[in-house]
Amino acid sequence: MASLWNNRISFSIFGESHGPAIGVVIDNLPPGEYIRTEEIAAFLARRAPKKNKTSTPRSEKDMPQIMSGVCNNRTTGTPLCAFIQNTDTHSADYNNVRSLARPGHADYTGAQRYQGFNDVRGGGHFSGRLTAPLVFAGAVCAQILERRGIYTGAHISEIHSIKDKAFDEIKVSRDDIVALRKKDFPVIDDAAGEKMTADIVKAHDALDSVGGIIECASVNVPCGIGSPIFDGLENTISQLVFGIPAVKGIEFGAGFMASKMLGSQNNDEFYVDDHGHVLTKTNHHGGILGGISSGMPVIFRVAIKPTPSISRPQHTIDYKQMMNDVINIKGRHDPCIVPRAVPCVEAAANIALLNHILDYPNFR
Amino acid sequence: MASLWNNRISFSIFGESHGPAIGVVIDNLPPGEYIRTEEIAAFLARRAPKKNKTSTPRSEKDMPQIMSGVCNNRTTGTPLCAFIQNTDTHSADYNNVRSLARPGHADYTGAQRYQGFNDVRGGGHFSGRLTAPLVFAGAVCAQILERRGIYTGAHISEIHSIKDKAFDEIKVSRDDIVALRKKDFPVIDDAAGEKMTADIVKAHDALDSVGGIIECASVNVPCGIGSPIFDGLENTISQLVFGIPAVKGIEFGAGFMASKMLGSQNNDEFYVDDHGHVLTKTNHHGGILGGISSGMPVIFRVAIKPTPSISRPQHTIDYKQMMNDVINIKGRHDPCIVPRAVPCVEAAANIALLNHILDYPNFR
Amino acid sequence: MASLWNNRISFSIFGESHGPAIGVVIDNLPPGEYIRTEEIAAFLARRAPKKNKTSTPRSEKDMPQIMSGVCNNRTTGTPLCAFIQNTDTHSADYNNVRSLARPGHADYTGAQRYQGFNDVRGGGHFSGRLTAPLVFAGAVCAQILERRGIYTGAHISEIHSIKDKAFDEIKVSRDDIVALRKKDFPVIDDAAGEKMTADIVKAHDALDSVGGIIECASVNVPCGIGSPIFDGLENTISQLVFGIPAVKGIEFGAGFMASKMLGSQNNDEFYVDDHGHVLTKTNHHGGILGGISSGMPVIFRVAIKPTPSISRPQHTIDYKQMMNDVINIKGRHDPCIVPRAVPCVEAAANIALLNHILDYPNFR
Amino acid sequence: MASLWNNRISFSIFGESHGPAIGVVIDNLPPGEYIRTEEIAAFLARRAPKKNKTSTPRSEKDMPQIMSGVCNNRTTGTPLCAFIQNTDTHSADYNNVRSLARPGHADYTGAQRYQGFNDVRGGGHFSGRLTAPLVFAGAVCAQILERRGIYTGAHISEIHSIKDKAFDEIKVSRDDIVALRKKDFPVIDDAAGEKMTADIVKAHDALDSVGGIIECASVNVPCGIGSPIFDGLENTISQLVFGIPAVKGIEFGAGFMASKMLGSQNNDEFYVDDHGHVLTKTNHHGGILGGISSGMPVIFRVAIKPTPSISRPQHTIDYKQMMNDVINIKGRHDPCIVPRAVPCVEAAANIALLNHILDYPNFR
Secondary structure, eight states, rough: TTTTSSSSSSEEEOOTTTSSSSEEEEEOOOOOOOOHHHHHHHHHHHSSSSTTSSSHHHHHHHOOEEESEEETEEOOOEEEEEEEEOOOGGGGGGGGGGGBBBBTTHHHHHHHHHHTTSOOOOGGGGGGHHHHHHHHHHHHHHHHTTTTOEEEEEEEEETTTTEOTTTTTTTTOOOHHHHHHOOHHHHHHSSHHHHHHHHHHHHHHHHHOBBEEEEEEEEOTTTTOOOOHHHHHHHHHHHHHHTTTTEEEEEEEGGGGGGGSBBBHHHEEEOOTTSSOOOSSSSSSTTTTTTEEESSSEEEEEEEEEEEEEEEOOEEEEETTEEEEOOOSSSSSSSSSSSHHHHHHHHHHHHHHHHHTTTTTTTO | OOEEEESSSEEEEOTTSSEEEEEEEOOOOOOOOOOHHHHHHHHHHSSOOOSSSSSOOOOOOOEEEEESSSEEEEESSSSSEEEEESOOOOOOGGGTTTTHOOOOOOTTHHHHHTTTTTTOOOGGGGGGGHHHHHHHHHHHHHHHHHHHTTTEEEEEETTTEEEEOOOTTTOOOOHHHHHHHHSSSSSSSSHHHHHHHHHHHHHTTTTBOOOOOEEEEEOOOTTSSSSSSTSSHHHHHHHHTSSSSTEEEETTTTGGGGGSBBOOOOOOOEEEESSOOOSSSSSSTTTTTTTEEEOOOOOEEEEEOSSSSOOOOEEEEETTTEEEEOOOSOOOOOOOOHHHHHHHHHHHHHHHHHHHTTTOOOOO | OOOOEEEEEEEEEEOOOOOOOOEEEEEEOOOOOOHHHHHHHHHHHHSSSSTTSSSSOOOOOOOEEEEEETTTTTSSOOOEEEEEEESSGGGGGGGTTTTBTTSSSSSHHHHHTTTTSSGGGGGGGGSSSGHHHHHHHHHHHHHHHHHTTTTEEEEEEEEEEOOOOOOTTTTTOOOHHHHHTSSSSSOOHHHHHHHHHHHHHHHTTOOOOOEEEEEEESSSOOOTTTTSSSSSSHHHHHHHHHHHTTTEEEEEGGGGGGGGBHHHHOOEEEOOOTTTTTTSSSSSSTTTEEEOSSSSOEEEEEEOOSOOEEEEESEEEEEEEEEEEEOOOSSSSSSSOOHHHHHHHHHHHHHHHHHHHHHHHTTT | OOTTTEESSEEEEETTTTEEEEEEEOOOOOOOOOOOOOHHHHHHHHHHHOSSSSOOOOOOOOOOOEEESSSSEEOOOOOOEEEEOOOSSOOGGGGGGBBBOOSSHHHHHHHHHHHSOOOOGGGGGGGGHHHHHHHHHHHHHHHHHHTOOOOOEEEEEETTTEOOHHHHHHOOOOHHHHHHHHHOOOOOOHHHHEEEHHHHHHHTTTTTOEEEEEEEESSOOTTTOSSSTTHHHHHHHHHHHSTTEEEEEEEEEEEGGGGSBBBHOOOEEEETTTSSSSSSSTTTTTEEEETTSSOOOEEEEEEEOOOSSSSSSSEEEEETTTTTEOOOSSOOOOOOOOHHHHHHHHHHHHHHHHHHTTTTTOOO
16 A cells, blocks of 8 residues: 555555645554653654755644544554644745656656646655654654663764764664764764765755765664564565655665675674673674564664755656656755654664564563 | 565465475466466576586475466466475484574574574575575566566676676666576676676685675566555565565665765656657666656666575574584585575566556556 | 555544544545545535434534545545544543443443553544544545446334335335435335334433444446455455444345245346346345355345443443442433444445455456 | 455465365464364364265365474464365366356356456355365464363354254353364254254255354453454454355344344443453343453354255356356255354354454463
């Protein structure tokens, strides 16, 4: 189903960018889980546009209203619906996209898929705005996991080839994750972050855009979460992560680098430490073997393409007239969506982990 | 569900490496589709071990028997079950893996997931042998698609950093795909292929293993296939591809490279050619925008880790005793599984495409 | 999933009786379908409480707001969310139900299922009010089907043993269905209807309640809709119909009566009529054979229990204290919910039919 | 999906009556459950044809071979495939059904659904033989439930209007259920059973057939199993039960009789007994309220139509020629399938209960 993800938990995302509202229905959450709206607000705030040149000036009052499924601040166990009204929409900006396909966007493919009936204003159902309900759902899942010690966090690993340190390098811990959440520009190495910011501003000033890589880690995931073949953590996380527009790739642990190693280099040897914990000496497997968590940090990286909306004339087609044309995208757009995609990637990881952990005999 | 993939089509894969049989049930195939068993056999033969140093000497008679769903060589529309008996199994080889976790394998995580009840002989349900039913399913889907002009093929894009040409470079066509299928070692540039083969033999002789990258392309995919958010081609292909053991990453189109480009470089400008076809000047988007096919070739790359089974002593744990130990893996193992994974990746792409095309109004 | 129905179409119903709102997200509707809100309003009005002694005095402004999935009065193909705010709620009425289990209600079972965390006000997620989103979804599906000539209608077949005529008896047609929709009390034989109404008023005055049977028919359903074993029309319709509270049984065609017949009596002989149409002489099979429509009217009957809320003292338990007690239900309640359940049953049939017809090659 | 049931547990049933084999893949069973094949054999034996006039003389060696998912007599947690080879098939008997629609069968509707490509020999995928894999799956689930004290049994409640006693009447217990399993003709009142048998023989001798009603009970089901709206016990049981050919109706508890009662008669008052157990004085609700088990016996009744295959000439159509014709069904057929349907109904109940109980916090 297009916008429904149905596993142990289900999420049904709805809405169009310039319609009355967007939102999500989450089914099969465990009952009795305490929900702090301020934590949800903080999670969503990290996705909200920043008030500077690195982001779009569109101001969104995106705090979702919870319509069902929470009573006395606890999940009831029945479907949780969250609802975000669309208020600050400037449909006029999009008048000329009605039949001009924006390069890198789903205007043309969406029109073909839906035979021209889809709502195209602001990208409609394909808009990046639809990540707000995803982030909401992730924030709910995150709280349930964190109460059990499982923390997930992400940082900007790379912008336009400028690199941050890696989670593996710093032996990522819960403290690192908590520290990253407090940063305006979530990088491990702030010096690298400054170079990245400068690069984004430069792209903005050049009416261009840049992409990057997000690295995500989940710590304290118990061994044994996930299932083989089509329902492992990698399958689930990747299926969810590709629900974030602009994602073009994902790799777990050593990922593409593993393909360049010898088996003797890439294999992670197991050992039991002095406390009786099973660990691996290295973590090239990214905390997942056979689709199932190993107890080591679950680590993956996601490639984000540069924002396709750029304020330069581009050749394209009018897909109703089927004629060549030139497009000038006005609107308000992020020169780099990587910072705002960070909580989206975390959301996907949290959803995947909670989903699988519900099968786990010792969960509760 | 662990080994069930349930979308417009469903696949339920069953079996353990050293149990009586493995197989697959495919539901919701369209009725009346002609099934050539010789084409299925040819597809499966490309997954079978080769009789040389690049592959395991285990001989498999893997031609599946079709038990249902095909009548007079045509699909009936009711569930198709294919069945492969396990004959050539040497369980003795695996005696010492019963409680020693092979590094890079799911022995330890599987035991935790299934509380020690899973069949561990030969990797059990986690064995690479379980890709045979996947390939069978892919071969069935491929025939249905090819009758409609849609061809999918893959090549070895890289082994241990030795690179083949890229599909984008040669403007991949149906003829390229057909030619690759006939090659013992499917590369575009045979000179690169010889270097790769030499490297695999070298790894074999050093009791080591190597990994690589597989690139897959589907041509003549009509525009409009796939759905937004969680049910796009990228979501579906990646969910299926991570069903192949040893896959550690996937990228579509420019993939991770897109994260290093400017928007003005990465955007693919649309145009209408002299025949009235909509095309893009470049194909950094890999034939998919918003989860939906654009009409350009669907191209993705998959990272395969080096075979984890290597014939060298490795440190590990005994996961029943929870003690440190050393493992010597005997058995028969491929020094590089990349060549045998090529049809597996194609299978995943074929399944994903047929699945989504069934929604397409003009299909039939 | 509790409140999610996921087949070719999916419905995710959310909300609690006294929470901020209830609603539904419908995914995978075909794009471009014209939606008349006045037809939806008329469908929902038949579910709304009547202003007389046969129904509850609670006034509901239940016209749902469409939040997404419809643009220029046509379905976009992306998820359709409809939203009904709860306004006229008197939570005080329910104060004493917080721990006294109302006989015939889900108070005790719901508390056990959700470990006491579910919202119990007004029945919470178990309330009959949750049929409003179901009816909305059915009304949307009905329009899409009616544009293709497929009409579904139901009548009150029996109230407290007082019987109406049967659809089979009158050889139900589209005109009969349209006529029934216009009646305040939908029966074929209005004289029987008057007796039923009198009986309901009598029950009301006796602080008691009555149940009944609803019969539903769909005409002009083409032959070939539905699938074998678990996914036939009977499976789907019954799964949906038991989503309506108070339903205790369902039968198709001759139903339980078929169990009392000889094979030679019950079998429906086929024939081709002068127009080349395939028909059966009788319709004991209720238009479904092997889960698949035969082209004859699809007919089924649904047993509705008497409203469990009655204004008499009843013995029960306090399920928090686990003590015997007596309950006096105040609130406002229908002495008979059968009339209001009529459009609910039609909704279930419409959803089931549209769901299966999407697989049909000639649909569109 | 046609022959796939996918909930917490999934079942994928495959095969055609006269094809090489039939079977089932069950996914997501809990690991470590002891499986006694003799119990499965005993369960299946109750479905097998009897050696007398009440049943078909076709002898089936239906003991399924387990191909995967069981190791050392315990479930592994990975998919369990069971496989039944078709040996005793007389396709010649069915030669004249190739285009003559047997009244009451799915020949015509199946041909329309699958555009003439389905396997029609012996009813193909629509054959009652496909209940063997269902019964196998039910037998596996039954063992897992019985080890936790939950017993399910059914009896022949009615044949051609001849009635047995009701479960409610005898306050059904585990002992009653165990006793019924040992009977050749499972009725509570053996005198009624003798009348039923005589009636079946009479129908057989008259080249006719009879139907009946099966009543099923599950005892010791803890309170709190099942979910609201679309995923309650009634939804699940009915969806599965309609997977048994010839089922035309289902009712829970008082069922259709409830529709004839007053609320004050039908409501089941709760009380706490001396042991602190919550019970209801009557069980009109059939052990289910709001889709969720109440702790009282889960009781439902299923209407079975008379066997449609009768050895008399019947008017029908040739659905290829679209001409009126007369059919003489030869083959071997049960004059009454009700006795053989008893374990099928039990299987459906066991599958539904195990499926929902996996969500139950105290399960294990």
